[in-house]
Amino acid sequence: KQEVTQIPAALSVPEGENLVLNCSFTDSAIYNLQWFRQDPGKGLTSLLLIQSSQREQTSGRLNASLDKSSGRSTLYIAASQPGDSATYLCAVLSGGSYIPTFGRGTSLIVHP
């Protein structure tokens, strides 16, 4: 059974810092990995999708990398802003079950 862990669970930083959020998974036989943002009381918004054959994806100030062999993905946020405050979740689509499995998320606060 796929297990997904996100570290740290919470993070509070001043505006302007570059951040790294971590996601690890136990079964490397994945189809894709997706990063989401969730604002309080809202649904999940897709940020980046990395296919198993890819090493990284970029969108604006966000960059996500994937290392299947070590079971890890990182989400890099450059020049953080207060508007980046939210919970960030990663989901792994396992190659065997094809069921998306989520981590518990990293709660990010960027203060001015």
Place this chain on the structure above:
Amino acid sequence: EAEVAQSPRYKITEKSQAVAFWCDPISGHATLYWYRQILGQGPELLVQFQDESVVDDSQLPKDRFSAERLKGVDSTLKIQPAELGDSAMYLCASSSPFWAATGELFFGEGSRLTVL
């Protein structure tokens, strides 16, 4: 822009009452998921549909929960009777079949359930 529609956004009910949630996926998305998210935790899969067929419902508490997608388009998740521990956000997501596309998940805004 196409989106996943869910209703109601908020539902407050008393324990032992029946509750129903509705989801309309992005047009053309054959795969539909219902997730439950307890505050502070990640979403947990309740049921996965491929068209009108259930692919996985191993984590669905079948004594009180039911889900259907009769025509392979929109879906309904029902709880009867509701219990205090069912208070959570119920999220619906859809995707194109992973073998035909990227398998990217798209979520609705969710339905927040409070059981009193």
